[in-house]
Amino acid sequence: MKRSEGLSMFAAIAFAVGTMVGAGVFVLSGVVIDVAGPAAVLSYLLCAVIVTFSALSYSALSSIFPEDGGGYLFAKKMIGDYPGFIAGWAMYISLLIATSFVLLGFGIYLNLLLGINFDPRLGALGAVVLLTVLNLRGLSEAGKLEVGLVTLKISILILFIIGGVIQIQRTSFEPFLSQGSSGVLSGITMVFFAYMGFQVVSMMGGEIKESSKTVPKATLASVGIVAVIYIGVIIAVLSANLPAHNSESVFDAAVVLLGTSGGIIVALAATISTLSAANANIIGASRVTLEMASEKQIPGRFTRLKNDQPINSILLGAVITALLIIFANLDFIVNLTNAAMLSTMILVNLSAYILIKQEKKMPPEKNYFKMPMGTLFPTMGVVTCIVMIVNLPVTSVILGIVALLFGSVIYVLEDTPEGEIVVDEIRDLLGR
Numbered sequence: 305m306k307r308s309e310g311l312s313m314f315a316a317i318a319f320a321v322g323t324m325v326g327a328g329v330f331v332l333s334g335v336v337i338d339v340a341g342p343a344a345v346l347s348y349l350l351c352a353v354i355v356t357f358s359a360l361s362y363s364a365l366s367s368i369f370p371e372d373g374g375g376y377l378f379a380k381k382m383i384g385d386y387p388g389f390i391a392g393w394a395m396y397i398s399l400l401i402a403t404s405f406v407l408l409g410f411g412i413y414l415n416l417l418l419g420i421n422f423d424p425r426l427g428a429l430g431a432v433v434l435l436t437v438l439n440l441r442g443l444s445e446a447g448k449l450e451v452g453l454v455t456l457k458i459s460i461l462i463l464f465i466i467g468g469v470i471q472i473q474r475t476s477f478e479p480f481l482s483q484g485s486s487g488v489l490s491g492i493t494m495v496f497f498a499y500m501g502f503q504v505v506s507m508m509g510g511e512i513k514e515s516s517k518t519v520p521k522a523t524l525a526s527v528g529i530v531a532v533i534y535i536g537v538i539i540a541v542l543s544a545n546l547p548a549h550n551s552e553s554v555f556d557a558a559v560v561l562l563g564t565s566g567g568i569i570v571a572l573a574a575t576i577s578t579l580s581a582a583n584a585n586i587i588g589a590s591r592v593t594l595e596m597a598s599e600k601q602i603p604g605r606f607t608r609l610k611n612d613q614p615i616n617s618i619l620l621g622a623v624i625t626a627l628l629i630i631f632a633n634l635d636f637i638v639n640l641t642n643a644a645m646l647s648t649m650i651l652v653n654l655s656a657y658i659l660i661k662q663e664k665k666m667p668p669e670k671n672y673f674k675m676p677m678g679t680l681f682p683t684m685g686v687v688t689c690i691v692m693i694v695n696l697p698v699t700s701v702i703l704g705i706v707a708l709l710f711g712s713v714i715y716v717l718e719d720t721p722e723g724e725i726v727v728d729e730i731r732d733l734l735g736r
């Protein structure tokens with residue numbers, strides 16, 4: 305078997321930006337403004353700073369281990385097999401949960417685009433089917449779609465931001481801290497998951513050309529690009545001076561700033577954005593399960609191959625995503641996503657800390673991304689992730705723990721002879 309052709313720097317950034325610029329812009333922007341007031345700008349900015357601590361850890365580790373797997377691979381190599389499994393399983397689960405949130409956003413904006421009033425869950429479930437079929441066909445087609453979708457939606461958002469900047473007024477931001485510092489902190493907690501898409505790059509390290517150099521650059525570039533876009537959109541929404549803010553505020557602001565046609569264009573961008581973000585999540589989750597199966601940390605039958613894709617894990621993911629769409633609400637999904645993803649990020653930051661402490665053991669000829677200021681940023685990454693978890697609802701944290709324990713059952717399952725054959729096929733696919 306042959307792996308798919310290597311993805312370029314632009315494609316790697318497109319996957320990360322495509323994952324992040326979705327529901328985090330179109331659905332959360334208005335909700336965060338409702339919680340934090342004009343200081344929502346600070347929520348997005350400070351959250352970007354916090355995420356950068358962990359992004360630096362991912363960058364350093366991905367330059368050393370330029371294969372698929374991301375946080376799973378890093379934790380396994382630096383801490384041990386079981387911590388690595390926990391990191392990988394948490395990544396897989398959190399990507400599925402995030403996909404359900406993103407596709408609910410797709411359903412909301414599909415209604416606005418078409419001028420209908422159907423249950424948003426219907427559009428979301430239709431998108432689950434579409435993206436599942438697409439990803440079962442292989443990564444190459446999904447990658448081409450991703451680059452095209454990201455280019456289109458960023459262009460539309462830039463138009464929206466320009467419309468807001470042109471009409472900006474100082475009074476739109478007064479009083480700036482209308483909800484106090486607690487509002488800013490609540491906003492950070494809500495926004496955190498919207499930045500998590502940067503991890504998609506390291507998850508797909510084995511698919512990227514010159515990954516030891518490209519992945520760190522793409523990781524940090526994607527966080528910076530998305531922070532600028534998020535803050536620009538918040539400023540544009542505030543400039544529209546809407547009477548109230550909610551999950552449809554970007555559309556409402558576009559109508560005010562750009563007219564009815566502008567609202568339609570932005571609704572189109574939202575449907576494209578959420579669809580591409582969900583697509584990138586599904587691809588990232590499939591890469592993680594391939595890597596875990598190749599290391600025999602999950603049974604091979606869980607990742608049976610077709611068109612070089614782990615079809616069973618993709619189908620299981622589609623079922624979990626669909627169930628969350630049907631039975632969960634937006635707030636619950638965001639908090640549960642954070643609970644799972646923060647678990648992985650703590651382990652990755654610990655891995656980066658260990659890497660820096662063992663730096664003298666690295667071969668002198670090894671060219672890798674060196675963390676500035678030693679262990680400071682991995683330490684800050686661990687601390688901020690713990691603070692985020694502490695501030696999540698207790699129910700979400702408990703359910704996150706239950707999900708990790710369920711995964712631990714899979715970890716100890718014995719594989720079947722058929723599964724062993726699948727593992728050999730995956731290792732061949734990954735060039736092991």
